[in-house]
Amino acid sequence: xxxxxxxxxxxxxxxxxxxxxxxxxxxxxxxxxxxxxxxxxxxxxxxxxxxxxxxxxxxxxxxxxxxxxxxxxxxxxxxxxxxxxxxxxxxxxxxxxxxxxxxxxxxxxxxxxxxxxxxxxxxxxxxxxxxxxxxxxxxxxxxxxxxxxxxxxxxxxxxxxxxxxxxxxxxxxxxxxxxxxxxxxxxxxxxxxxxxxxxxxxxxxxxxxxxxxxxxxxxxxxxxxxxxxxxxxxxxxxxxxxxxxxxxxxxxxxxxxxxxxxxxxxxxxxxxxxxxxxxxxxxxxxxxxxxxxxxxxxxxxxxxxxxxxxxxxxxxxxxxxxxxxxxxxxxxxxxxxxxxxxxxxxxxxxxxxxxxxxxxxxxxxxxxxxxxxxxxxxxxxxxxxxxxxxxxxxxxxxxxxxxxxxxxxxxxxxxxxxxxxxxxxxxxxxxxxxxxxxxxxxxxxxxxxxxxxxxxxxxxxxxxxxxxxxxxxxxxxxxxxxxxxxxxxxxxxxxxxxxxxxxxxxxxxxxxxxxxxxxxxxxxxxxxxxxxxxxxxxxxxxxxxxxxxxxxxxxxxxxxxxxxxxxxxxxxxxxxxxxxxxxxxxxxxxxxxxxxxxxxxxxxxxxxxxxxxxxxxxxxxxxxxxxxxxxxxxxxxxxxxxxxxxxxx
Amino acid sequence: xxxxxxxxxxxxxxxxxxxxxxxxxxxxxxxxxxxxxxxxxxxxxxxxxxxxxxxxxxxxxxxxxxxxxxxxxxxxxxxxxxxxxxxxxxxxxxxxxxxxxxxxxxxxxxxxxxxxxxxxxxxxxxxxxxxxxxxxxxxxxxxxxxxxxxxxxxxxxxxxxxxxxxxxxxxxxxxxxxxxxxxxxxxxxxxxxxxxxxxxxxxxxxxxxxxxxxxxxxxxxxxxxxxxxxxxxxxxxxxxxxxxxxxx
Numbered sequence: 031x032x033x034x035x036x037x038x039x040x041x042x043x044x045x046x047x048x049x050x051x052x053x054x055x056x057x058x059x060x061x062x063x064x065x066x067x068x069x070x071x072x073x074x075x076x077x078x079x080x081x082x083x084x085x086x087x088x089x090x091x092x093x094x095x096x097x098x099x100x101x102x103x104x105x106x107x108x109x110x111x112x113x114x115x116x117x118x119x120x121x122x123x124x125x126x127x128x129x130x131x132x133x134x135x136x137x138x139x140x141x142x143x144x145x146x147x148x149x150x151x152x153x154x155x156x157x158x159x160x161x162x163x164x165x166x167x168x169x170x171x172x173x174x175x176x177x178x179x180x181x182x183x184x185x186x187x188x189x190x191x192x193x194x195x196x197x198x199x200x201x202x203x204x205x206x207x208x209x210x211x212x213x214x215x216x217x218x219x220x221x222x223x224x225x226x227x228x229x230x231x232x233x234x235x236x237x238x239x240x241x242x243x244x245x246x247x248x249x250x251x252x253x254x255x256x257x258x259x260x261x262x263x264x265x266x267x268x269x270x271x272x273x274x275x276x277x278x279x280x281x282x283x284x285x286x287x288x289x290x291x292x293x294x295x296x297x298x299x300x301x302x303x304x305x306x307x308x309x310x311x312x313x314x315x316x317x318x319x320x321x322x323x324x325x326x327x328x329x330x331x332x333x334x335x336x337x338x339x340x341x342x343x344x345x346x347x348x349x350x351x352x353x354x355x356x357x358x359x360x361x362x363x364x365x366x367x368x369x370x371x372x373x374x375x376x377x378x379x380x381x382x383x384x385x386x387x388x389x390x391x392x393x394x395x396x397x398x399x400x401x402x403x404x405x406x407x408x409x410x411x412x413x414x415x416x417x418x419x420x421x422x423x424x425x426x427x428x429x430x431x432x433x434x435x436x437x438x439x440x441x442x443x444x445x446x447x448x449x450x451x452x453x454x455x456x457x458x459x460x461x462x463x464x465x466x467x468x469x470x471x472x473x474x475x476x477x478x479x480x481x482x483x484x485x486x487x488x489x490x491x492x493x494x495x496x497x498x499x500x501x502x503x504x505x506x507x508x509x510x511x512x513x514x515x516x517x518x519x520x521x522x523x524x525x526x527x528x529x530x531x532x533x534x535x536x537x538x539x540x541x542x543x544x545x546x547x548x549x550x551x552x553x554x555x556x557x558x559x560x561x562x563x564x565x566x567x568x569x570x571x572x573x574x575x576x577x578x579x580x581x582x583x584x585x586x587x588x589x590x591x592x593x594x595x596x597x598x599x600x601x602x603x604x605x606x607x608x609x610x611x612x613x614x615x616x617x618x619x620x621x622x623x624x625x626x627x628x629x630x631x632x633x634x635x636x637x638x639x640x641x642x643x644x645x646x647x648x649x650x651x652x653x654x655x656x657x658x659x660x661x662x663x664x665x666x667x668x669x670x671x672x673x674x675x676x677x678x679x
Numbered sequence: 680x681x682x683x684x685x686x687x688x689x690x691x692x693x694x695x696x697x698x699x700x701x702x703x704x705x706x707x708x709x710x711x712x713x714x715x716x717x718x719x720x721x722x723x724x725x726x727x728x729x730x731x732x733x734x735x736x737x738x739x740x741x742x743x744x745x746x747x748x749x750x751x752x753x754x755x756x757x758x759x760x761x762x763x764x765x766x767x768x769x770x771x772x773x774x775x776x777x778x779x780x781x782x783x784x785x786x787x788x789x790x791x792x793x794x795x796x797x798x799x800x801x802x803x804x805x806x807x808x809x810x811x812x813x814x815x816x817x818x819x820x821x822x823x824x825x826x827x828x829x830x831x832x833x834x835x836x837x838x839x840x841x842x843x844x845x846x847x848x849x850x851x852x853x854x855x856x857x858x859x860x861x862x863x864x865x866x867x868x869x870x871x872x873x874x875x876x877x878x879x880x881x882x883x884x885x886x887x888x889x890x891x892x893x894x895x896x897x898x899x900x901x902x903x904x905x906x907x908x909x910x911x912x913x914x915x916x917x918x919x920x921x922x923x924x925x926x927x
Contacts, residue, residue, distance in 0.1 A: 093812040108734060109799050111839055112742040128819065164815070171815035173808040173866050175832035182822025200832060206741055207835060214807035221803035229796070252788060281736040315709040320717055321738045422740065425763050491812045539724050541717070585724055590691065591732055591789045594724060 035568045036616045037658045044298075044649055044664040049153035049453035054670055055135075058157045061453065062496050066503035073098035076502050077261035079246055081233045081288050083110030085118075085205070085483055086466025087267030088212030089490030095219035097495060099502075102259055103216070103225055104248060106232045106283055106596075111213040114269060114281040115486060118205025119326035119419065121187060121197035122169075122483040124162040129186055133194040135159045140671050142481065145191045145371055146446075146474020147623035147639065148673040149301070149647070151666065153453055158472050158481075161488040166198055168491055172211040176200050189479035190327050191371035191678070197480045202326050202419045208483055212490070232596065233288045234524045236264065236295045236462065237510075237517055243292075243462035244510045245517070247524045251596060254589040256524055258517055262507045263461045263498060266292060267490065270445035270467040272305065274604045274611065275556070276548020278442040279311060279324040285600035289449050289468050290607050297457040298649035298662060300450035300470035302607070303615035306477055306624045307557050308443030309375035312426055312436075313395040322441040323426060325398070325419055327479040330368045330375070332403035332412065333436070335359050337396050341386040347397055347435050358382055366678040373476045373624045373637070374678055376440035380557045381635065383439075390437040399435035440557060444482060446473040446624065447614075450649040450664070454497035455489060458649075463498060465489035470647065475623025528588045531598045536581035540597045543578045547571070547601070547608055555612050560628040564616040568609060572656050575605040606655055613650075617661070620644045632675075641673050680706050680771035684719065686731055687778045689787050692794075696787065698776070708767030712755065713738060713745060715766055716777075733791040738762040740903060743838030746845065747791045748778040753842035753901040760840060760903045780841050782850035784888040795841050797887035798855060804883035805876035806859040808868050827865050834862040836904045843898035843906075849890030854898040856884050857914035858906045864917055874921035881918055 050060040068076065076099050080091045083105040091103045105113060125138040138159035143150060166184075170176065176198050177185040186195040200207040219225045230251040237245035237258065245260035271286035272278040293299045310325045336355045343350065358378055360367045370378075379396050382388065389395045404412050409432060413420070420431045427437070448470040455463050455471065466486040473481065510517065554567035578601070586592040621630040621637035622644070630638045647664040681704045689696030703719050710718075713735050720730035736744040740763040749755030755764045769775065777791065785793040823831075835858070843854035860877050863869035869876070892911055899908040 089812070096811040107736060107742070107744060108795060109743075109839065111799075111802075112736055112744050114737060114742070116742050116838075117737045117739055126818070164813075166818045167815035168810070168812060170818040170821075171808065171810035171868055173810075173831070173863050173868050175828055175835050175862065175866070177832075178823055178825050178828040180825050182824050182828075183819055200835075203741065203836060206838070207832075210835065214802060215810070215812075217799060217803045218807045218809065220799075229799075281742060282738060283736050316707055318707065318710050318714045318718065320711070320714050323739050422763070425740075425757075425759060425765065428765070428767060495812070537725070539721050541721060583724055585727065585729055591792065593732055594730060 035565050036613055038613060038617065039658055039660050041651060041660040041662050044450070044662050047151065047153070047452045047664065049151065054152060054156045057153050058160055065496060065500035067499050068503045070098050074100055076100065077102060078263050078265060078498070079259055079261040080104070080265045080267060081246065082113060082267035082269060083213070083216065084113035084115035084267060084269060084466060085209055085212060085486030086490040087265070088113065088209060088216050089487050090265055090267060090465055090494050091225055092212060092215035092219050093491050093495045094498070095224035101219070101225040102228070102261060104228045104231045104233055106230065106251065108230055110216055110227065110229065111210065113209065114284050115209045115483070116206045117281065118483055119202040119324065120189065120328040121199035121204045121480040122165065122208060122487070123189070123196050123480040124166045124198060124484065125159050125196060126163055126166060128184060129195045131194045133196050135163070137194065138162060138196065141192045142472070142478060143474070143671040144676060145476055145478040147476050147637070147676055148474065148641070148645070148668060148671070149622050149666065150472055150474030152668060152670055154471050157493065158485060158488050161492045162484050164492060165484060165487045169208055169211050172215060174200065174207050174211045187328055188331055188369065190330060190369045190375065191366070191478045199328065202328070202416065205483060208487065233268070234291065234599065235520050236292045237520050238295050238459060239510050239514060239516050242460045247521050252591050254587070254592065256521060258512055258521055260510050260512065262502055263463065265463045265465060265494065265498070266449065266468050267465045268468050270448065271604070271607055272442045272445050274547070274608050275442040275552050276544045277314065277319060277322050277552070279308060279322050282321060285603070286607050287600050287603045289464070290603040292449065292457070292459065292462060294652050296459045296652070297462060298450040298651050299447070299610060300647050300649045301447035301475070301614065302611040302650070303555065303618055303625050304446035304475045304623060305442060306372060306444040306446060307376040307440045309372055309379055309440050310398060310438045311441035312423065313390055313439040315391070323422070324441070324443060325423060325436065325438060327372065329398060329416060329419060332415070333368065333398040333400050334402060335368050335396055335398055337382045337387040337389060343387070347399070356387070363678045370678045371476060371478060376557055377626060379440055395437035395439045397435035398438045400431060401435070404432065444477055446470065446475060446477055450647065454500065455494050456497070456501065461501060463494055465494050475625055528595065528599070530579070531582070531584050531595060531602070532588060534579060534582050534584065536583045538581045538583060540582060540584065540594060540601050543574065543582060544601045544604065547574060547605060551608050551611065555615050558626045558628050559615050561616060564612050567612045568616065571605065571609045571612065578602065578605055609656070610650055610659065613659070614648055618644055618648065639673070645673070680766070680769065682706055682769065683774040685774065685776045686790070688731070688790055691789055692786055706766050708765065710766045711738065712749070712761045712764040712766065731791065732789045735762055741838060743840040746780055746840045746842055748781065748845055750776050753780070753846040754903055758903060758905070780845035782844045784850060784852065785841060785844060795839070797852070797889070798839050798841065800887060801852065801856055801880055801883050802859065805872065805879040806863070808863055809872060810868070821867050823867060830865045831862045834858040834906060834910055837906055838904055840903065842901045842903060844889065846897040846901035847890065848895055848897065849893060851892050851898070852884050852887070852889035853892040853911045853914065854902060854906055856880050857910040860914050860917055861910050873917070874924055877914065877917040877921045878925065
């Protein structure tokens with residue numbers, strides 16, 4: 031605790047991203063051709079660990095096994111089918127241009143770079159747009175039941191931040207259907223003996239031998255047994271860190287433990303302050319709330335967002351006449367209207383609520399109104415498009431959205447930041463690859479709707495299986511013994527930590543700490559941030575962490591199914607990660623995408639980037655708990671999409 | 680509202696279990712059933728007792744993790760998952776019985792947590808279309824008639840929670856298995872494996888110890904996703920068709 035609040039040191043720039051040079055459209059071909067290959071007969075000799083079975087992990091595990099590698103895969107859920115990708119609702123983007131409405135790979139690339147507020151790597155984003163096309167083909171071949179038109183062809187819809195219809199969907203359950211496709215491919219490989227699947231098993235540490243990732247330490251959640259798994263490469267597909275905020279749209283079990291422990295073993299953590307707040311979630315209803323529920327962004331295609339013009343207007347919505355309503359998104363952003371990107375929509379909602387024009391309990395809500403859509407399309411058509419979302423809303427709030435407008439409010443939904451990876455999706459620890467939401471790679475400072483599913487599957491089905499070959503082909507994998515001192519030391523640290531957690535026997539539950547941490551980061555590092563608030567958080571987080579280790583109460587033992595212990599392990603990591611997130615937010619004295627610094631805004635209150643000072647990826651190197659981290663910058667060059675003030679007016 | 684809960688407590692798979700009575704106070708109608716259990720668990724932890732173990736994850740009714748028999752009904756009185764069941768459906772003073780899924784093929788792991796890995800094994804037996812990455816033709820190469828696409832989707836919405844098995848007096852997994860078979864067998868992409876799929880999945884289902892179907896219909900009534908009973912009839916037809924073809 032010797033250091034000053036918010037201090038860090040600056041190290042060498044990250045210069046080599048391994049992205050090939052030359053025309054952006056040729057780079058992926060060039061990289062694939064340049065990559066070394068592993069002979070099919072030799073592939074089964076290579077063991078690859080995959081942590082997580084969501085869209086990224088599921089698709090990667092299945093594809094690597096199909097190629098012939100021996101895959102060892104883990105998930106904390108009781109079945110790989112339950113990974114949180116399952117909850118994604120709206121859709122998946124692809125530059126198919128089936129609508130003939132002017133879409134192209136270049137346009138998807140352009141929209142994504144711009145949507146990310148010019149804080150992503152062009153080479154990666156272009157590749158994502160290229161691969162998007164193949165993803166849809168792959169999923170259809172697997173039997174994913176996308177929405178279709180009467181002619182039998184695939185339907186599309188439009189999503190925030192774009193002016194074409196390129197989103198493929200399966201009612202409001204697109205994530206579920208895509209995940210089941212990947213899960214079924216995975217199960218097929220498990221049956222074939224190519225994947226060793228370990229459900230209800232959680233990674234608790236990374237084993238690094240001679241500077242390379244060679245395995246993991248994991249805990250069997252049923253027996254509590256701590257085991258070591260050794261391999262030639264480790265792939266983390268463990269998702270984002272949105273649950274740092276306690277209340278988020280993530281699953282209760284979603285956690286950052288795999289990526290955070292890998293960070294502590296040497297993987298740089300990039301842009302932790304880039305968190306996405308989704309504009310259309312069901313507002314919280316009380317203290318007991320355990321999570322927030324998202325309403326798909328696709329609702330903004332037909333729903334109109336408004337608040338009363340008058341402050342503190344307590345009339346029920348149907349009593350407020352048309353001319354006393356403020357359709358603020360349509361007013362301020364006429365060309366995109368209700369379909370502005372998420373960060374813009376969220377901030378606008380916060381602003382009108384801060385002005386005292388919010389609706390519902392506590393004034394923390396805005397209306398999302400389908401009255402016009404029902405008039406235009408008829409109730410049946412609306413039900414066909416959004417039926418299950420309407421039902422879900424009614425079940426939670428006991429209000430019928432066909433009759434009264436929905437109330438929505440922003441909530442933490444996705445984290446663009448994550449472990450730093452190069453063009454090959456390899457972290458700063460050789461042999462450790464990071465895919466899907468767990469990495470930082472493609473979304474810059476803000477992710478567009480329906481792009482998470484695209485990125486997860488792009489990484490898992492196509493990108494990683496091509497790049498990991500190159501690493502494995504280079505060989506040099508001496509046998510690591512389970513008795514290797516590094517291995518036993520890593521296992522020892524994991525066991526010690528569990529013992530420590532159980533030994534505290536204090537007077538506060540894990541959840542009470544998690545709630546307090548969540549509230550703090552939501553207030554100070556949420557929808558808008560300022561130096562004073564971030565400093566306050568940076569002072570409070572270490573105190574809270576200390577208190578946690580002195581007062582937490584974890585009942586039971588380590589040798590059984592112990593859900594309190596699982597939570598305690600995860601929350602202990604959130605208590606460290608939160609500090610880096612706030613530090614990154616404090617250091618980035620500009621606004622960009624989901625990171626809005628109050629000190630850096632235009633006269634109209636829009637986010638103001640500072641390209642001269644901050645056109646870089648901030649990759650942080652770990653130096654110790656509470657110690658000043660080292661900042662490594664990856665400078666961003668924009669050869670194709672030139673940074674402009676992002677305007678959706 | 681104040682409630683009395685009678686919950687099945689069982690320390691592990693091998694131990695004997697029993698119903699234990701607890702009181703919870705100040706439950707609000709806006710809470711989900713699982714949030715109500717959270718409150719109980721917070722109390723238990725602070726009192727130095729073991730909290731009640733239960734599976735849960737997304738808490739939006741889509742991951743299929745949660746599941747418990749509430750007052751004798753799988754997922755409770757509403758047709759939804761336990762995480763989407765809200766306490767407004769209960770009244771002050773109610774006594775609520777909470778038990779794990781009860782089925783031979785779903786052994787209890789601890790308290791309300793059961794082992795549903797038999798479902799994964801059924802999928803392994805054929806609940807997929809063989810389409811290795813990179814082999815796919817253009818997505819529009821094969822149009823799918825909308826009614827078929829809709830049937831596939833309706834069946835594909837199964838979340839694998841196991842309520843159908845828990846609700847069935849025979850502990851049958853026919854609704855679960857038929858949902859996957861109907862999803863894939865109706866699609867043009869699913870045709871090459873149409874017969875082997877149904878034969879292998881049903882064999883695995885039987886081997887896992889699930890009971891047979893006697894058309895009681897409890898499964899479809901309990902299904903939070905509304906998989907129709909007709910799916911089982913269609914599966915039986917697929918099975919008959921496949922066995923006849925195999926016998927030829």
